[in-house]
Amino acid sequence: MRTPHAALLLLFILSCSRGAYSGGGRNRFTSIISFGDSYADTGNLVRWADPVLPGPNPLNNLPYGEFFGYPTGRATDGRVVLDFIAQALGLPFVPPYLAKGSNFSAGVNFAVAGAPALNLTYLQGQNLTVDPPINRSLHDQLDWFQKLKPSLCKGRRCRHAGKGADCFGSSLFVMGEFGANDYNFLISSNRTVEQARVYAPQIVDSISRGVEILIQHGAKYIVVADIFPIGCLPAILTMLASPNKKEYDGHGCLKSMNKLGRYQNSLLRRRIKVLRYKYPHTKIIATEYFRPVLAFIQKPSHFGLNSSTTLLTCCGAGGPPYNTDFNAGCGQPDATACADPSEALQWDSFHLTESAYRFIADGWLHGPYADPLIMDVARY
Ligand SMILES: *[C@@H]1O[C@H](CO)[C@@H](O)[C@H](O)[C@H]1NC(C)=O
Numbered sequence: 094m095r096t097p098h099a100a101l102l103l104l105f106i107l108s109c110s111r112g113a114y115s116g117g118g119r120n121r122f123t124s125i126i127s128f129g130d131s132y133a134d135t136g137n138l139v140r141w142a143d144p145v146l147p148g149p150n151p152l153n154n155l156p157y158g159e160f161f162g163y164p165t166g167r168a169t170d171g172r173v174v175l176d177f178i179a180q181a182l183g184l185p186f187v188p189p190y191l192a193k194g195s196n197f198s199a200g201v202n203f204a205v206a207g208a209p210a211l212n213l214t215y216l217q218g219q220n221l222t223v224d225p226p227i228n229r230s231l232h233d234q235l236d237w238f239q240k241l242k243p244s245l246c247k248g249r250r251c252r253h254a255g256k257g258a259d260c261f262g263s264s265l266f267v268m269g270e271f272g273a274n275d276y277n278f279l280i281s282s283n284r285t286v287e288q289a290r291v292y293a294p295q296i297v298d299s300i301s302r303g304v305e306i307l308i309q310h311g312a313k314y315i316v317v318a319d320i321f322p323i324g325c326l327p328a329i330l331t332m333l334a335s336p337n338k339k340e341y342d343g344h345g346c347l348k349s350m351n352k353l354g355r356y357q358n359s360l361l362r363r364r365i366k367v368l369r370y371k372y373p374h375t376k377i378i379a380t381e382y383f384r385p386v387l388a389f390i391q392k393p394s395h396f397g398l399n400s401s402t403t404l405l406t407c408c409g410a411g412g413p414p415y416n417t418d419f420n421a422g423c424g425q426p427d428a429t430a431c432a433d434p435s436e437a438l439q440w441d442s443f444h445l446t447e448s449a450y451r452f453i454a455d456g457w458l459h460g461p462y463a464d465p466l467i468m469d470v471a472r473y
């Protein structure tokens with residue numbers, strides 16, 4: 094340290110790297126930028142100011158957010174996968190984009206509950222009922238990102254000299270999951286599972302185009318999540334209830350919907366290979382919801398989950414088999430939560446509990462549900 098200039102330079106470099114995280118060694122990530130739906134929303138939908146939204150949002154009511162002690166806009170009893178990743182990387186919870194005035198220097202979350210991969214104009218053109226009809230799709234979220242980019246990159250030149258395109262060299266991007274809402278809109282508009290299947294290639298195209306846009310804006314590390322087994326969701330099980338036992342697998346999930354999920358995931362995996370080949374300087378981390386959620390259903394006790402409630406909504410109404418009543422959903426007066434959400438898998442018929450999200454995040458960070466593991470990429 095011979096000159097004051099060198100000392101200043103060192104200080105500058107240190108201020109660009111964040112130390113405290115639970116992985117040991119040094120962590121390359123200084124921010125998280127997220128796109129997705131209710132599996133990742135940390136408070137955007139509840140801040141949506143639009144007259145098309147019907148009445149008060151149940152996400153604004155307890156028992157949503159029990160972990161925090163108050164509702165946060167997350168569609169679960171506590172933290173989502175993204176929160177556990179932020180904590181493991183020593184970063185703050187990722188603030189929702191619509192929380193104006195937030196400090197986005199360590200990350201921003203564009204995910205909105207209910208967001209599809211395909212845009213509103215397109216879905217409505219397919220004669221689908223999209224409720225509420227708002228522009229929150231993957232590509233709307235990318236538009237917000239592009240608008241916010243100049244302020245995200247202002248004064249951010251760590252590790253890379255000057256150029257704006259390099260300002261995301263130490264950001265972890267998280268894309269998805271996407272697709273579950275597109276299928277939900279299709280099924281609620283009375284399309285068959287076969288008709289829904291036709292949209293899977295377009296959904297994967299949309300996700301893939303989104304990843305390419307991020308890369309063009311300088312993203313170097315991108316998590317791309319697969320879709321969970323939609324045929325095990327109490328809401329879907331209720332909507333598509335059938336007297337034909339052959340439609341269910343040995344754990345009570347709907348085979349056709351899980352097959353649709355597997356189909357999207359196989360298309361997505363193939364696409365990720367193509368993207369890795371096309372962009373060798375970008376690290377694409379493929380992460381999974383599908384296998385861990387199936388594992389919870391197949392071996393609940395292994396994860397400390399109650400084996401008699403794997404398809405039974407914790408926060409709902411109506412009782413078995415699914416405790417799902419669309420007129421008395423979680424956060425509405427007639428719904429109640431189970432005594433111990435930490436032993437439950439299904440939170441509110443559409444979403445999982447914090448317990449489940451914690452196990453999934455663990456699998457993304459430390460394995461086996463990520464390729465490569467987020468913690469291995471974070472270390473340098
Ligand atoms: C924003 O957060 C960063 C770290 O997360 C901090 O260094 C900075 O001072 C904060 N800015 C403001 C205006 O609070």
Ligand SMILES: *[C@@H]1O[C@H](CO)[C@@H](O)[C@H](O)[C@H]1NC(C)=O
Pocket residue numbers: 211212214215232
């Ligand atoms: C919506 O998606 C369709 C089909 O992918 C695309 O052609 C169109 O440009 C998109 N519209 C908007 C406004 O993004």
Ligand SMILES: *[C@@H]1O[C@H](CO)[C@@H](O)[C@H](O)[C@H]1NC(C)=O
Pocket residue numbers: 218219220
């Ligand atoms: C939507 O409905 C209109 C009116 O019934 C029909 O003309 C059109 O072909 C339908 N479009 C699609 C994509 O199904």
Ligand SMILES: *[C@@H]1O[C@H](CO)[C@@H](O)[C@H](O)[C@H]1NC(C)=O
Pocket residue numbers: 145213214226227228
């Ligand atoms: C959604 O975006 C489309 C295309 O930009 C626009 O035409 C439409 O009015 C928007 N709808 C809403 C509800 O904002």
Ligand SMILES: *[C@@H]1O[C@H](CO)[C@@H](O)[C@H](O)[C@H]1NC(C)=O
Pocket residue numbers: 222281282283
């Ligand atoms: C779907 O079908 C049900 C039962 O036939 C009907 O009540 C409902 O209005 C239909 N929904 C749509 C969006 O077409």
Ligand SMILES: *[C@@H]1O[C@H](CO)[C@@H](O)[C@H](O)[C@H]1NC(C)=O
Pocket residue numbers: 399400401402436
């Ligand atoms: C599992 O859930 C069932 C139904 O809610 C309950 O009766 C039972 O006591 C729970 N088992 C354990 C071990 O908590």
